[in-house]
Amino acid sequence: MADEFAISAASNVAGNLISEYLLKPATRKLRYMFCFNNIVKDLKKKRQELTSAQDRLQYDVEETRKQIQEIQEDVLDWLNAADEVQKDVQSLENEIRETQRCFSWCPNWSYRYKLSKKVAKKTLVVTELVQTSKFERLGRRATLPSIEFFSSKDFMPSKSSNSVLKQIRKALDDDDVNMIGVCGMGGVGKTTLVKIVGIKAKELNLFDQVVFVTVSQNPNLDKIQDGIADTLGLEFDKRSEQGKARQLWLRLIMEKRVLIILDDVWKELNLMAVGIPFGEYHKGCKILVTTRRQQVCSSMRCQTKVQLDVLAEDESWDLFKRNAFLDDTCGTLNDVAREVARECKGLPLAIVTMARALREKSLDEWIVTNQRLKNCRHLDNQEVCEDIYSCLKLSYDYLKGEKLKSCFLSCSLFPEDYEISIEELTRYELGRGLFYEVNLIEDARREIRVLVKSLQNSGLLLDSGKEQFVKMHDVVRDFAHWITSSGDNTFLIKSGIGIEEWPRSENFGCYTTISLMDNKIHNLPNKLECPKLETLLFSGDGSTRVSTTFFEGMSNLKVLTIERVFWLEGLQFLTNLRTLRLEKCKLSNVSSLGELKKLEILDFHGSGIISLPNELGDLPTLRLLDLSDCQRLRRIPSNLLPKLSLLEELYFSGFSVQQWASEGTSLEASNASLSELNSLSRLTALSLNVCSKYFPRGFVFSKLERYGIFINRWYYGSYPTSRTLHIKGCPLEAFKELFSNVEDLTLDGIMGYKNLNVPISYQGRGLNKLTSLELQDCKDIECLIDTTQDQVLGNVAFSNLVKLTIMEMVCLKELCNGQPPKSFLQKLEEMTVRKCKHMISIVPALQNLKEVRVKECDKLQVVFQIDGHMFIKEGRNSMQLLSNLTYLDLEFLPELRSIWKGSIRHVSFQSLKMVRIQDCNKLTFLLSHSLAESLVHLEKLEISHCSRLEQIIINDIALPDQGEPLL
Helix, strand or coil: CHHHHHHHHHHCCCCCHHHHCCCCHHHHHHHHHHCHHHHHHHHHHHHHHHHHHHHHHHHHHHHHHHCCEEECHHHHHHHHHHHHHHHHHHHHHHHHHHHHHHCCCCCCHHHHHHHHHHHHHHHHHHHHHHHCCCCCCCEEECCCCCHHHCCCCCCCCCHHHHHHHHHHHHHHHCCCCCEEEEECCCCCCHHHHHHHHHHHHHHCCCCCEEEEEEEECCCCHHHHHHHHHHHHCCCCCCCCHHHHHHHHHHHHHCCCCEEEEEEEECCCCCHHHHCCCCHHHCCCEEEEEEECCHHHHHHCCCCEEEECCCCCHHHHHHHHHHHHCCCCCCCHHHHHHHHHHHHCCCCHHHHHHHHHHHCCCCHHHHHHHHHHHHCCHHHCCCCHHHHHHHHHHHHHHHCCCHHHHHHHHHHCCCCCCCCEEHHHHHHHHHHCCCCCCCCCHHHHHHHHHHHHHHHHHCCCCEECCCCCEEECCHHHHHHHHHHCCCCCCEEEECCCCCCCECCCCCCCCCEEEEEEEEEEECECCCCCECCCCCEEEEEEEEEEEECCCCCCECCCCCEEEEEEEEEECCHHHCCCCCEEEEECCCCCCCHHHHHCCCCCEEECCCCCCCECCHHHHHCCCCCEEECCCCCCCCECECCCHHHCCCCCEEECCCCCCCCCCCCCCCCCCCECCHHHHHHCCCCCEEEEEECHHHCCCCCCCCCCCEEEEEECCCCCCCCCCCEEEEEECCCCHHHCCCCCCCCEEEEECCCCCCCCHHHHHHHCCCCCCCCEEEEECCCCCCEEEECCCCCCCCCCCCCCCCEEEEECCCCCCEEEECCCCCCCCCCCCEEEEECCCCCCEEEECCCCCCEEEEECCCCCCEEEECCCCCCCCCCCCCCCECCCCCEEEEECCCCCCEEEECCCCCECCCCCCEEEEECCCCCCCCEEHHHHCCCCCCCEEEEECCCCCCCCCCCCCCCCCCCCEEC
């Protein structure tokens, strides 16, 4: 009663907590004395508001960070202040509980007054924090880290490198030095060293920005400008080199201190043309140049020049041991290995290459290698570069078989820093007859992959970071050119150096290979006498013409690649040609192709051909036809394709032939119909974009090993690596022959099917080759399979499915109606469900699941169904469901009540790293104590807008007692 009286009295004066502090001191004191419980209640209420504000802001901060933005300081200050206040409030609440326990019968009014006053003041602090929890802007664009500066595992400090690092550091500290040059032979470690300089410069905060860009032998100004702009976060709105240079200049001037590292410079680079201010234009801009040529340092007026030398003998041995997997217990082998390392003459590239080539080899092989090195002493007094090549030649000679050597030399045909495609290598080597004993192109492609892997393991090729591509180090590429510069197998290689005229030579008759690709050659000779030439690769400028006599003296040519030519004649002379690639050419008449009776690979990729010539039917040995991205192709003559009886691979991706003859009609009898493809009995690979009305019902390809067939959808990849079938908005019956072995299936807008029993039943194999399935906007599908229907086999269905994506399936209720088949979804690793408003539960708690994303499912109540799980067997405690789950993302699930349903005895979250739950307002239970104990790898827990969850517990907070929920 006293409390109520006091409250009423206080309320007559003011209506809220803040205004209460404006009352007369006596009134405030009365409230402190008699309204203790209400003041405490106010604090708890405000603390809950603060917790909610923290959660909202923390979520927004995380989302902002995902957009690669740096969080504003005032936001971080608020979050830190809120954390501190939360700790203070927790201490107060502990003190309040202790007070209530100790003075429950006889209050200590003096202590209560002080505590009440303390609580009221803290409530004001909490209230102010809540009121200031909203920010107009949370972050600003962050400076992207440069991957070039990630430390190299191959870097080992040496006397030479330490000396150079000290000289560079001294020059960086000298205000009068703005241009520093680092020179040394190829492979000595210049690039690695300046990356270390960049790392240290960042760590020591010597510069506001550190930029790394590779220049290369044939500088590309656009590429250099884009590389610098990426690091600076600059987006050009100009397209010309001059416009970009002006913008880059202005952006760099904004940085008070900036270090620009220009790697692999071969000749003087016009910095003003790039847009780099230096010297008097920007005193805070320092430029660090690496080059193999000392004259570059002079031409670019470097005030400080430093030379990076080879490693000392002991340093060489340490690097060699690490790469050869040797230790001090290897005995006699180490004695021989020391001699081999010594013969590498301290060059890091030679050391690493040699060590990896001999890794895990026998003692005899080491001894033979050592002797071969010693026999090359006649090169000791020649140019230093030949010392490099002599070491690399040993690795080259060590390659087993001519196929491996041929593949290595073929990689040197491409421009510097080029990403070499496995597909290109395959087509070239097939044309050169490298795999004459291999029956299928796919088998040859597999052989190439094995060869490339072997070359990578030998240190002669590099991983490009992309599947189906590799790279060659420029020093190794130079070595390959040195190998092929003389002898019976002589190459002329000037690829990617920007030449516009055909190279001059006294005699082209000595060459077996000429590579002038990635240039812009305008004029070609009328005729060349090249009786030994087997491979020719060259690029025009879009207006280049090839005369009728140009090929007349190349009767032995086997591989020909031509890019960007306007007019092409004279192909009839190339009677031994096996691989012909006409890329991005404006072709009008290629009827002479019919004379190439040995042609096996014909590639028109991206060319402007309008109609395939009937003469293609006269090519009895054609095995691969690539028409990818031929956007202008309108006509394929009828009965042409059946004549190509040996065709193994056919690619139509990147465009859709507009004039296929419709099935069962003669309206376009002059054009081929897709049903003609059925006559190609050897076809193993196919890519195809096609409108459904042209797709024949009797489409049978029992031998297709790879395909990318897209019905009413678009596909740009020219080389499918799996069996992919994407169907949009048409019945499935026409594709029933493909369902037996499809690996990647997408069904979009398919109507009239309540489940996938029908495509499963076509071949009776349950789609068990399928590894990826995507369903989108199939409005009638209610479940994936219905085992209550007789036509579904009980033991098969989706047994190899790894990835399942379901989106906008308005009628879908569940994955399986009835008892699931024995192996149903047992290999599923990744599952995404979105906008399926009638789904009630998602998926069984499968053992192999790794990632689960469920979003915008209005009626979903349970994510994992555990009750009655077919894999739970009594006595098999080793079966841990969900034990591989690493990522769980639940968002906008308004009816979600529980993460799982059923017994959790066989469930473990031992691999779970990330949990994100947002806008699940009916979720009340998160984890039991026993499951929480399995969260040994949890790294991140994000829970927001889940109003029924009273508290969020993360790793470092004590877990509740056994049996209590973890919220």
